[in-house]
Amino acid sequence: MSIDSTANDAARASLHSEDANVLPAPTTITGRLLMMVGRDKAVLEMGGEVESLSQLLAARGCRVVSVQPHAEGRNRAQPNCERVIVGDVELLDLERETGGAQFDVVLVADLLTRVKDPGALLMNIARLLHPFGCVVAAVPNVAHLSVRLSMLAGRSPYDSGVTNSSHLRFYTRDVLVSLFDEAGFGIVRLDRQQDAVASAGPDLGGFVMPDLVEALRNDPDSRTSHFLVAAHHLPSPAGGALRVALNELREHREELQAEATRAARTIDELRIEVQGYQREIEQHQDTVRALNAQSRRRDEIVESLSLQLDQHRAEFSRMTGVLEQNRGELGAVTAELDRHRVEVATATDQLQRERFESARARAEAEVLKAELERGRAESEMLKTELERGRAEAEVLKTELVESAMLETQLEMLKTELEQGRAESKNIIAGQQQSLLAEREAVASARARACRVAAEAAALRDSRVMRVARWLRGDLDLWERVPAESAVLKRDAIQYGFRRNGYALRESVNLQRASIVYPLPVRLNSARGVALQVAVAVQGCGGVIGVELISPSNEVVTRGTLSLDLVSDQLPTVIQFKPTDIGGDGWGLRVFITDSPSPVRILEFQRYIVPIQRALFRRPFCSIVG
Structure with missing residues (x-):
C-alpha cells in the first residue's frame, strides 16, 4: 500500500467532485502531508501524483515546482505548477535545473523508497532549501504487522499491501532516522499513520505461536503503515549537537503521544464502566420508586382500617345506649312486680283474718249464717282477685326472663366487639411491621446507591483524574x-x-x-x-x-x-x-x-x-x- 495507490485515490475523487475546493481529511496521509507543508510556501514537489499533490498544494496558495520522471506528466502538471522539470531525480543537477532557487519545503512523498541512493538525494536536496526550510516525506513501514506476518507465512512482502514491486528501499523507524541523521538532517516531527491493516493478516496455519502474534499486534510499529517525516538540514559543526537534542525531544514527544493514547483508551474503558454503574443506579432508583408506591398503598390500607375501627366504636356506643335503656325499663318492671307482691301479701293477710272470722262465725252458726254466706261470697271474690294477681305475677316472670335474654345478647355483642378490636389491632400491627420492613429496604437501597456513586468516583479518580490533571497543564491552583x-x-x-x-x-x-x-x-x-x-x-x-x-x-x-x-x-x-x-x-x-x-x-x-x-x-x- 503506497501513497500513489491508496491515499491519493481519495484525493483525486474529491478533486473531481462538484466542489473542487474540498480537501482530504486531516487523518489521511495526503491530508497530513498538506498540514506539514502549510500554506503559501515555495514547494519543490518530487515523485508525487500530479493530479493530487500539485493541485492540492496550489489550492492552498503554494508556489509549486514539480519534478516528473516522464514527459507525460508535464502536460498534466503544468496547469497547477509554475514550472515542471522532467527527468530522473538521481541524474538531474537540481541546483542548475531550478536556477539556484531555494524552497521553503521539498516534498518527496514516498520517493525515498524508489531511488538507489536516498542519502545522496537528501544531500542534494539540502542545497535547495532555505536556511529554515524542511523536507517532508511519507515512507512505508516494512515493520508493519501485515509485512511481518506475510514473511512468517513464507509469502512475498509485496503481498502485504504496504509495499509494492516499485520499491527499491525498505525502512523501519530506526533505519529512517539513521538515513536523515547521516544526511545531516534533524527530524523535528515523526508521525505515525495507523490503519486497520494491523488487525488483519494471513492465515499462518498454526506455524507461529499465538503469543508471538499477539505480541506483534501490540507493538506500536506493527500498527503503523507509514512514517510521516518533517526534517531540517543542520550544517556542521553545531548540527550534531542539535540533531541529538532534536532526537531526544522527538523521543520524548513520542512517549507523551503513546501515554496520551493509553490514557484515551483507559478513559474509554472507564466511561463504559461508569455507564454500567449509571444503569445500575437507575435500576435502584426504579426499585426505590416502586417501594415508595407500595408504602403509599400500605398507608391507604391503614387509613381504611382506621375508618372501620371508628365505625365499630360508633356501633359499640349505640349498643351501649340501647343496653342502658333496657336496664332502665327492666328496673321499672321490677318495681311494678314488687308492688304487686306487696298487694298479694296484703290480700293474704286479709284472707287469714277472714278465716279467723269464719271460724268464729261457725261457732255462732245459726246466728251468723247470713254473715257466713256473705263472708263466703267475699272469700270467693278474694280468691278471684288472688288468681288475677297470680296471673299478673306469671306475666312479670315472663318479662323478667326476656330481660335476662336481652342481657345475654348484650354480653354476646360485647364479646364480638372485643374480638373485632383484637383483629383490628393484629391487622394494624402486621401492616406497621410490613411498612417498617419496606422502609428499611428503601434505606438499604439508598445506602447501596450512595456506595456505588462513591465507588464510581473513586475508580474514576484513581484511573483517570491524575493523568487528565497533567494533560490539562494546570500547573498552579x-x-x-x-x-x-x-x-x-x-x-x-x-x-x-x-x-x-x-x-x-x-x-x-x-x-x-x-x-x-x-x-x-x-x-x-x-x-x-x-x-x-x-x-x-x-x-x-x-x-x-x-x-x-x-x-x-x-x-x-x-x-x-x-x-x-x-x-x-x-x-x-x-x-x-x-x-x-x-x-x-x-x-x-x-x-x-x-x-x-x-x-x-x-x-x-x-x-x-x-x-x-x-x-x-x-x-x-x-x-x-
Whole structure:
C-alpha cells in the first residue's frame, strides 16, 4: 500500500467532485502531508501524483515546482505548477535545473523508497532549501504487522499491501532516522499513520505461536503503515549537537503521544464502566420508586382500617345506649312486680283474718249464717282477685326472663366487639411491621446507591483524574483558591511554605496513604490546623484527622473531624489539645478513615519535568494558635 495507490485515490475523487475546493481529511496521509507543508510556501514537489499533490498544494496558495520522471506528466502538471522539470531525480543537477532557487519545503512523498541512493538525494536536496526550510516525506513501514506476518507465512512482502514491486528501499523507524541523521538532517516531527491493516493478516496455519502474534499486534510499529517525516538540514559543526537534542525531544514527544493514547483508551474503558454503574443506579432508583408506591398503598390500607375501627366504636356506643335503656325499663318492671307482691301479701293477710272470722262465725252458726254466706261470697271474690294477681305475677316472670335474654345478647355483642378490636389491632400491627420492613429496604437501597456513586468516583479518580490533571497543564491552583480561604494564603507566605519552584496542586488520594509534611514553625499553645479539603462525593461519611509528630517521631497530639462537615469552598479547621510546636524537626500527618469517597487536600509541590513526579511537598495550611 503506497501513497500513489491508496491515499491519493481519495484525493483525486474529491478533486473531481462538484466542489473542487474540498480537501482530504486531516487523518489521511495526503491530508497530513498538506498540514506539514502549510500554506503559501515555495514547494519543490518530487515523485508525487500530479493530479493530487500539485493541485492540492496550489489550492492552498503554494508556489509549486514539480519534478516528473516522464514527459507525460508535464502536460498534466503544468496547469497547477509554475514550472515542471522532467527527468530522473538521481541524474538531474537540481541546483542548475531550478536556477539556484531555494524552497521553503521539498516534498518527496514516498520517493525515498524508489531511488538507489536516498542519502545522496537528501544531500542534494539540502542545497535547495532555505536556511529554515524542511523536507517532508511519507515512507512505508516494512515493520508493519501485515509485512511481518506475510514473511512468517513464507509469502512475498509485496503481498502485504504496504509495499509494492516499485520499491527499491525498505525502512523501519530506526533505519529512517539513521538515513536523515547521516544526511545531516534533524527530524523535528515523526508521525505515525495507523490503519486497520494491523488487525488483519494471513492465515499462518498454526506455524507461529499465538503469543508471538499477539505480541506483534501490540507493538506500536506493527500498527503503523507509514512514517510521516518533517526534517531540517543542520550544517556542521553545531548540527550534531542539535540533531541529538532534536532526537531526544522527538523521543520524548513520542512517549507523551503513546501515554496520551493509553490514557484515551483507559478513559474509554472507564466511561463504559461508569455507564454500567449509571444503569445500575437507575435500576435502584426504579426499585426505590416502586417501594415508595407500595408504602403509599400500605398507608391507604391503614387509613381504611382506621375508618372501620371508628365505625365499630360508633356501633359499640349505640349498643351501649340501647343496653342502658333496657336496664332502665327492666328496673321499672321490677318495681311494678314488687308492688304487686306487696298487694298479694296484703290480700293474704286479709284472707287469714277472714278465716279467723269464719271460724268464729261457725261457732255462732245459726246466728251468723247470713254473715257466713256473705263472708263466703267475699272469700270467693278474694280468691278471684288472688288468681288475677297470680296471673299478673306469671306475666312479670315472663318479662323478667326476656330481660335476662336481652342481657345475654348484650354480653354476646360485647364479646364480638372485643374480638373485632383484637383483629383490628393484629391487622394494624402486621401492616406497621410490613411498612417498617419496606422502609428499611428503601434505606438499604439508598445506602447501596450512595456506595456505588462513591465507588464510581473513586475508580474514576484513581484511573483517570491524575493523568487528565497533567494533560490539562494546570500547573498552579494558587489563583483559584476561594476568597474565603485568604487566611491560608497569608499564613502560607508568612510561614514560608510557598517558595520559588513550588506550585499549589491537589495531593494524592488520602484513601491510599496518609501524608506527612515538614512543619518548621515555632508556636506556643497551637490548638488546631486549617486545611483546604476536597471530597469527591459529599454525604458518604468518614473522618479526616491530623497528628503532630515530634522530632523524635512520636505522635504528640491528634484531632479528627467528620467529612460530612467539610466544604471545598471554606477552610476545614481540625482542633486538638493545646501543644507547643518547637520548629525544625516537627511534622504534620494528614489521614482519613472509613471514607468510600476519594479525598484530597491542596499542597505545595515541586516537580521534575518531564517525569511529572512530586519530589518535595509542603503544607498549604494555617496553624490555629
